[in-house]
Amino acid sequence: MDIFSPRKSTLKSNINIARAFRYSLAMNLCSKSRIYELLPIVARINPDQNRLLDLMSGNGFISQYFGNAFLSVDALDKTTKFYVGSKNTNHVLKCDAADECIVSKVSKKYDHIISLSGLHHLLPCASSNIESHDTMIDYRTQCLTRWKSLLSDRGRLIIVDVPSIHQVSWDFFPYAPASTFPLIENALQSVGYFEENTFISVDPKPTLFFDQFVDQNSITPHTAHFETESSLSLMLESAGYSNIQAATFFTPWIFDNTCQAIWFFHQLFGIGMKTYHTPDEIPQDLTSDILTAIRKFLGCGYTETGKFWVGWKLFYLSGDQSL
Ligand SMILES: C[S@@+](CC[C@H](N)C(=O)[O-])C[C@H]1O[C@@H](n2cnc3c(N)ncnc32)[C@H](O)[C@@H]1O
Numbered sequence: 006m007d008i009f010s011p012r013k014s015t016l017k018s019n020i021n022i023a024r025a026f027r028y029s030l031a032m033n034l035c036s037k038s039r040i041y042e043l044l045p046i047v048a049r050i051n052p053d054q055n056r057l058l059d060l061m062s063g064n065g066f067i068s069q070y071f072g073n074a075f076l077s078v079d080a081l082d083k084t085t086k087f088y089v090g091s092k093n094t095n096h097v098l099k100c101d102a103a104d105e106c107i108v109s110k111v112s113k114k115y116d117h118i119i120s121l122s123g124l125h126h127l128l129p130c131a132s133s134n135i136e137s138h139d140t141m142i143d144y145r146t147q148c149l150t151r152w153k154s155l156l157s158d159r160g161r162l163i164i165v166d167v168p169s170i171h172q173v174s175w176d177f178f179p180y181a182p183a184s185t186f187p188l189i190e191n192a193l194q195s196v197g198y199f200e201e202n203t204f205i206s207v208d209p210k211p212t213l214f215f216d217q218f219v220d221q222n223s224i225t226p227h228t229a230h231f232e233t234e235s236s237l238s239l240m241l242e243s244a245g246y247s248n249i250q251a252a253t254f255f256t257p258w259i260f261d262n263t264c265q266a267i268w269f270f271h272q273l274f275g276i277g278m279k280t281y282h283t284p285d286e287i288p289q290d291l292t293s294d295i296l297t298a299i300r301k302f303l304g305c306g307y308t309e310t311g312k313f314w315v316g317w318k319l320f321y322l323s324g325d326q327s328l
Pocket of ligand 1: 032060061062063064065066067081082083084100101102103120121122123126127
């Protein structure tokens with residue numbers, strides 16, 4: 006028996022909590038920087054009298070901006086300590102999204118389940134060294150099948166995630182903000198609507214950013230496996246969803262200035278062992294490392310209104326409960 010293992014596991018759990026705390030700190034103070042990620046979801050949901058499950062909710066970014074328009078909101082995450090969410094959140098469930106017993110643990114049905122930037126963390130073993138790709142496909146298809154049982158007869162699952170490096174195609178971004186979601190409109194107004202042309206030459210590679218920068222520089226390794234639009238579409242099909250729709254969009258993050266962006270990246274991704282509470286505390290070498298990685302993997306620049314943008318890209322998949 007390894008007599009050190011209890012200590013090691015406490016240490017690991019403390020680091021994971023610190024990482025989740027830093028993520029939630031960044032999101033609590035700067036969530037509107039990510040507001041463009043929510044626009045493609047607007048086109049696929051109908052909140053009227055409906056119940057929402059924010060799956061792999063983190064601090065509740067989805068609930069925070071969509072929740073108030075729904076009849077009720079529940080959230081589920083393996084770490085619920087930092088959930089903020091929305092006023093009408095009923096229930097925050099601490100549970101593994103891949104739990105074989107998730108259906109009995111949740112024991113409710115939802116009209117919409119939305120999972121944002123969580124799926125890449127769902128792995129059949131603790132590391133991303135998957136022996137066989139088939140194992141991953143089976144594992145994720147089983148999760149999707151269980152989640153389907155959490156949907157009402159006319160329910161819809163929406164999965165949004167970072168696309169694998171193997172996915173090259175993406176669509177452009179022609180959304181009008183929806184008045185059903187005043188918080189989203191307010192956030193869009195404060196970050197400023199962007200001009201399509203501002204970003205035209207950029208092809209962000211968030212997967213490489215995770216694999217080649219976050220994984221080495223974060224307080225916890227970034228263990229993940231990324232899907233493409235088409236690989237996940239096939240899994241949704243195997244899990245029995247109907248009316249599957251897929252698209253990938255450029256979803257830039259918008260900041261008041263470069264310093265705010267550097268601070269957000271420092272906290273959200275847990276970059277650097279020491280945590281700095283304000284942008285001006287961050288030392289020059291850390292600022293320079295983060296900015297170099299942003300330029301190399303994501304692309305960045307200034308909008309016409311002087312905001313600082315960083316490139317980001319997500320796929321959006323939805324599938325309906327087929328009844
Ligand atoms: C990148 S964060 C995204 C959080 C939030 N949806 C957002 O967009 O800000 C991923 C979240 O998935 C959660 N998570 C990772 N693996 C999980 C699992 N197996 N079961 C439940 N939650 C999980 C993490 O705790 C974390 O809160």
